[in-house]
Amino acid sequence: MAVTIKDVAKLAEVSISTVSRVINNSKPVSPEARRRVLHAIETLGYEPNEIARSLVTKKSNLIGVIVDDIGSAYVSQIVRGIEEIGRMYKYDIVLSSSYGDAETELKFLKLLKTKQVEGIILVSELVNQEVIDYMKNTKMEFMYINRYYNVPELPTVSLDHDNATKIMMDYLIGLGHKKILYLTQEEDSDKNIEVEKVRAYEAAMSSIGEEPTLVRISNHRMDGGYKIGREIVRLKEEKGITAVFCSQDELAIGLMNYLYDNGINIPEDISVAGYGDINVASIYRPTLTTIKEPYYDMGAIAIRKMLKKLIGEPIDDEIIVLPVRLIERESCKKT
Amino acid sequence: MAVTIKDVAKLAEVSISTVSRVINNSKPVSPEARRRVLHAIETLGYEPNEIARSLVTKKSNLIGVIVDDIGSAYVSQIVRGIEEIGRMYKYDIVLSSSYGDAETELKFLKLLKTKQVEGIILVSELVNQEVIDYMKNTKMEFMYINRYYNVPELPTVSLDHDNATKIMMDYLIGLGHKKILYLTQEEDSDKNIEVEKVRAYEAAMSSIGEEPTLVRISNHRMDGGYKIGREIVRLKEEKGITAVFCSQDELAIGLMNYLYDNGINIPEDISVAGYGDINVASIYRPTLTTIKEPYYDMGAIAIRKMLKKLIGEPIDDEIIVLPVRLIERESCKKT
DNA sequence: ATGAAAGCGCTAACAG
DNA sequence: CTGTTAGCGCTTTCAT
Numbered sequence: 001m002a003v004t005i006k007d008v009a010k011l012a013e014v015s016i017s018t019v020s021r022v023i024n025n026s027k028p029v030s031p032e033a034r035r036r037v038l039h040a041i042e043t044l045g046y047e048p049n050e051i052a053r054s055l056v057t058k059k060s061n062l063i064g065v066i067v068d069d070i071g072s073a074y075v076s077q078i079v080r081g082i083e084e085i086g087r088m089y090k091y092d093i094v095l096s097s098s099y100g101d102a103e104t105e106l107k108f109l110k111l112l113k114t115k116q117v118e119g120i121i122l123v124s125e126l127v128n129q130e131v132i133d134y135m136k137n138t139k140m141e142f143m144y145i146n147r148y149y150n151v152p153e154l155p156t157v158s159l160d161h162d163n164a165t166k167i168m169m170d171y172l173i174g175l176g177h178k179k180i181l182y183l184t185q186e187e188d189s190d191k192n193i194e195v196e197k198v199r200a201y202e203a204a205m206s207s208i209g210e211e212p213t214l215v216r217i218s219n220h221r222m223d224g225g226y227k228i229g230r231e232i233v234r235l236k237e238e239k240g241i242t243a244v245f246c247s248q249d250e251l252a253i254g255l256m257n258y259l260y261d262n263g264i265n266i267p268e269d270i271s272v273a274g275y276g277d278i279n280v281a282s283i284y285r286p287t288l289t290t291i292k293e294p295y296y297d298m299g300a301i302a303i304r305k306m307l308k309k310l311i312g313e314p315i316d317d318e319i320i321v322l323p324v325r326l327i328e329r330e331s332c333k334k335t
Numbered sequence: 336m337a338v339t340i341k342d343v344a345k346l347a348e349v350s351i352s353t354v355s356r357v358i359n360n361s362k363p364v365s366p367e368a369r370r371r372v373l374h375a376i377e378t379l380g381y382e383p384n385e386i387a388r389s390l391v392t393k394k395s396n397l398i399g400v401i402v403d404d405i406g407s408a409y410v411s412q413i414v415r416g417i418e419e420i421g422r423m424y425k426y427d428i429v430l431s432s433s434y435g436d437a438e439t440e441l442k443f444l445k446l447l448k449t450k451q452v453e454g455i456i457l458v459s460e461l462v463n464q465e466v467i468d469y470m471k472n473t474k475m476e477f478m479y480i481n482r483y484y485n486v487p488e489l490p491t492v493s494l495d496h497d498n499a500t501k502i503m504m505d506y507l508i509g510l511g512h513k514k515i516l517y518l519t520q521e522e523d524s525d526k527n528i529e530v531e532k533v534r535a536y537e538a539a540m541s542s543i544g545e546e547p548t549l550v551r552i553s554n555h556r557m558d559g560g561y562k563i564g565r566e567i568v569r570l571k572e573e574k575g576i577t578a579v580f581c582s583q584d585e586l587a588i589g590l591m592n593y594l595y596d597n598g599i600n601i602p603e604d605i606s607v608a609g610y611g612d613i614n615v616a617s618i619y620r621p622t623l624t625t626i627k628e629p630y631y632d633m634g635a636i637a638i639r640k641m642l643k644k645l646i647g648e649p650i651d652d653e654i655i656v657l658p659v660r661l662i663e664r665e666s667c668k669k670t
Numbered sequence: 671a672t673g674a675a676a677g678c679g680c681t682a683a684c685a686g
Numbered sequence: 687c688t689g690t691t692a693g694c695g696c697t698t699t700c701a702t
Contacts, residue, residue: 017673
């Protein structure tokens with residue numbers, strides 16, 4: 001059995017209350033008693049049992065984090081932000097991956113609650129009405145991060161996708177491109193952020209008097225971008241597309257792989273732009289011109305807001321909209 | 336205040352023990368009582384407090400995981416393995432990142448212990464004698480995963496690097512390469528796995544009657560590989576190097592970036608091989624021929640062994656040595 | 671400044 | 687099958 005506060009008290013010849021007081025610095029203790037307690041702690045190698053402490057204080061110093069997949073590059077960046085800031089406030093992270101399953105998300109939400117986490121940050125890739133309802137009805141602190149969908153009902157940290165899209169389109173147009181293709185997701189829900197991005201894309205196209213060329217696919221991962229490559233090359237021939245703006249970096253990389261494998265050069269033969277700035281974007285050659293979604297910051301801000309509430313610091317209640325910016329690299333060139 | 340077992344007992348008009356029994360299915364309960372309890376749980380929305388439960392059962396169902404950096408690609412794969420298997424046994428993961436700081440590793444070790452985790456998996460990139468000593472003297476379950484160093488004193492899941500190196504060298508030699516350069520780390524500790532890899536490399540070179548060409552660098556991340564590119568090109572000219580075997584994929588990718596940026600084609604002008612099979616290895620173009628270190632499996636095996644001990648299942652006590660294999664891709668060609 | 675005692679929410683004998 | 691009771695290790699009144 002591990003050494004407890006009782007053992008320390010006995011050795012130091014004081015009561016357990018006194019031991020507790022020196023551990024927590026909660027009340028004045030005579031120098032002499034403090035010395036003996038400290039010495040006892042030292043010789044016994046005592047370490048307080050946080051579980052027992054939590055039971056009485058109702059503070060677990062735990063934040064639950066449910067992610068889609070910790071193996072996903074952008075997710076791990078978000079978690080990095082959460083973890084690093086949480087640490088500064090002495091909070092630990094309990095991590096669960098839902099692997100895109102809606103039921104699992106809900107299950108973990110409940111499970112983490114039983115573990116007495118003080119708040120939950122959910123990094124999701126889907127929109128789950130059950131989760132929304134559950135979270136609206138429980139008073140646990142909560143923060144929602146979703147790269148693909150807007151869920152205004154839940155507290156979140158959001159990005160100005162409309163503006164970001166505009167910036168990229170302006171950049172491409174500034175480079176002389178007119179026939180710009182936008183590779184996006186299939187229409188599923190009006191919560192999909194692609195609806196506003198598509199709208200911004202179409203507005204930009206119309207501003208230069210061009211017809212939009214939209215390609216929609218269901219698989220927004222790399223292989224999705226790869227598989228659609230053929231179709232895009234066809235469109236390039238048929239419509240004279242000179243630039244492809246991909247709604248996600250993964251799509252862009254997949255597409256560039258297809259083009260590489262088929263002897264088409266980037267950016268000489270065609271320009272490709274991404275959205276997200278995942279890790280590989282700067283590693284891949286040619287490096288990918290893209291919009292930087294600040295993943296680390298998204299995690300950091302999410303937990304910081306949560307912690308402020310938990311700690312009772314004054315909270316800036318407005319919705320935080322993080323800046324997005326254009327990262328100009330090699331994959332797009334003047335036409 | 337949250338609803339407790341007492342509230343349920345009162346509403347169901349039974350004792351709290353009965354409630355406990357139905358929750359845990361630990362002892363027979365009359366159908367009638369069970370029905371009432373279940374009903375009460377339902378109407379009150381009762382969820383057991385795992386903290387309280389842990390305090391008495393001494394089972395937290397928590398595994399502490401300390402990693403170097405969750406944002407690192409191979410690390411997140413290991414964690415994925417840990418998390419996924421842990422989940423199957425109803426264990427949750429408490430995650431901490433040490434960011435390569437030895438003191439932080441130790442601090443987290445102690446911290447997690449106070450949180451009553453049942454075991455700790457440490458994914459480290461350094462060798463920390465204090466950690467070794469601490470873990471040898473505490474009876475907490477422990478598992479050590481280190482991509483760069485062997486620490487035989489600690490339970491671990493290891494890879495057969497000697498064999499892996501041999502396999503790669505045989506492959507390269509089979510392709511007709513003779514002047515093969517090995518890009519490795521600076522000599523620091525005899526625990527560095529590079530000592531056995533270098534030995535295997537040298538043996539292979541000597542078997543074909545060639546002098547080894549070793550290049551050592553301190554920075555084994557991507558920019559390290561990039562920066563050494565110039566020197567490697569020089570060696571290529573001077574010694575007629577036709578293939579570069581990099582001790583880590585990161586190095587290989589960095590090097591390929593340098594070569595790309597300087598108009599040198601892979602594999603036409605020079606072959607490049609990696610070690611690790613990190614995510615980008617298959618994404619980058621040309622795709623990287625490499626040795627697959629099974630990161631996911633390493634995490635999965637580590638926690639599985641730990642859980643077996645925790646659960647008391649019979650344990651196969653031998654050291655598990657995971658297979659490594661050659662992944663033949665595009666970056667190496669016949670000379 | 672210190673100790674005694676109550677109690678956090680739950681499980682596990684123990685008795686019936 | 688069920689209720690009573692004693693704790694798990696700790697914090698926190700409440701006295702002194």
